[in-house]
Amino acid sequence: MNLISCEKLEKSMVELQFSIDADTFKNAVAAAFKRESKKYTVPGFRKGKAPRAMIEKMYGADIFHYDAINDLFPEAYEAAVKEANIEVVGRPDPEVVSMSEAEGATLKVKVAVKPEVTLGDYAGLNVTKKVKTVDESLVDAEIKRMQDRNGRLLTREGAAENGDTVDIDFEGFVDGVAFDGGKAEHYSLVLGSGSFIPGFEDQVVGHSAGEEFDVNVKFPEQYQAEELAGKDATFKIKLHEVKYKELPELDDDFAKDVSEYDTLDELKASIRKNIEENNQKQADQQVENDLIEQVVNGMTAEIPQAMYDARVDELVQDFQYRIAQQGLKLEQYLQYMGMDMNTFKSQFQEQAEKQVKMRLAMEAIVAKEGIEATDEEFNAEVKRIADAYKMEEDKVRSVVDEAAVKADLAVNKAIDFVKEKANITTETVEPAAESKE
Structure with a gap:
């Protein structure tokens, strides 16, 4: 393979042009003839026994050339991508420029690549953390549910x-x-x-x-x-x-029967504490979402549709896996919901776009700040996965891509970096007031 050119096009598309030398192409054509000739019938010859010249005369001189191109393309394309030093994010759209056994073949390929990202501000961002106070009606509702369960x-x-x-x-x-x-x-x-x-x-x-x-x-x-x-x-x-x-009476005896606490007040205090912690987690998550949104809105990048499409496919596959755990096939689900695949996929489009933009923004911060995941962090992630799926750690190591896992960890560290550098103001809001906004 010889890389002829690598031309950047609009919207993060690239056109690669590369050639395959004459000897390699000639040998591939001969191999294609040997493998495919039995498919062709030529009068006067038993099937699979006709000379190559007769088959080419009847079916076209380049009849085996395209088979040879198909055989050679994957390796040649991969080598061209590597030499051009591009990160492909979509399927290639190939075109044969020329091909002959005397001169070899020249191919032209258009493909989407990972876009260049220009970051805006990502350190020193301002955000308000709104923490809801405990809605006492939620405490009472949980007590009522416990009372109902024990009726x-x-x-x-x-x-x-x-x-x-x-x-x-x-x-x-x-x-x-x-x-x-x-x-x-x-x-x-x-x-x-x-x-x-x-x-x-x-x-x-x-x-x-x-x-x-x-x-x-x-x-x-x-x-x-x-x-x-x-x-x-x-x-x-x-x-x-x-x-x-x-229903049982709501008293201290009830608290002792349904929990580790001795009094109803202690039980209510525990429920209230859990709600407070949950409110804090929700507020922290919203701060993270707001900061990421600011970073994404401040960046510029020509994101190819292929990246969104690939993420949609991943989300669909994840959904398909989850319902398969319940014994349901995606085809059955779509039939039950009365929708086709295109309509189903469209439901994931907005989510996919947000996730792709977030990933690109955080990866750009990773590169700019030199953020890396350590071996210790990788080992901790392996242990977490092993514990979650009840697997041996060595088994996890054998199936995961270490570089990919470390890349994910680095993205998480980039999010933490943005939060650490942000100016966060905490505000307490009443649940009723917060819901009216």
Whole structure:
């Protein structure tokens, strides 16, 4: 391979032109003929036995030239990229300029490269850290959840009330005909939960165990089963059992039963402390987000679409992996949501753009400030990964790319650098006032 030229184009695109010498190309053509000739039929010859000259005469003189180009391109392209000292971030768009066994081949490739970044201000930035005070209603709500979790279900002798749990058989009919998915036995339903069609649960309220009765409802116009949307339906109900929840008293004994604390006040103080810590974390995260946004807004870079597209693909793959853990395929998810792949990908576009810009900005700071991840930091990250995935550290080392991990760690250190150099003013805000902004 001989690099002829490397020309910078607009929007972080580069055009590489390189050649492959005649001997290398000639040998590749001969190898392509030997491998591919059996695919071609020539009258008077058994398949795969026709001379090369006859095949080329019938199918074209360059019939094996393109196979040779395909064989040679990956290695030649990689060598050209290395010699040009560019960081490719997209798929190459190749074009054959010329090819002959006498003179070799010349190729031209357009490809997106990592853009040059010009940083604005990134040290001494001003930001306000807004820390919410504890909303006491959140403390009370958590106590209520704990009380509800520790309630006892007791049998109600009288009529069912909202909040009760009922055990029912039901079968649904539209125009007197039972429909698929409309039948169940011994279904446990919490009245007032809104789990069923509007009006269904309200009509169970007031009935007692042992009763059989009808519930008349109308399916919503936008119901997911189109054949039922907007239709009137009748459900035959048999009510087996009604239970209500008896909640424990909120006192010191309750605190002792559900926690490590001796008094209800101590339990509430613990919950309040957790909320305070969470509010601090949220405020710290927002400070980080605001600082990164300032750095990104201050930088200039011609970012190629290929970088955004690559990040979108990574986010899609990550989503696909997560739902696969739940036994669901992406194709099934898209079908259930009623969207195609392009629509699904578009949902990640804004997130991808923010992440790409942030990464470029932080990498530029890493380069400018000479930030590096130490071996000790790399070892700590290996241990963290090993602990998270319950793997041996040596196994983690064998599968991770050390340079890539260190690059990620350096980016995190760049974020810390920006925060350390920032002028941060802390402001306490009331939750209600903060939500109105």
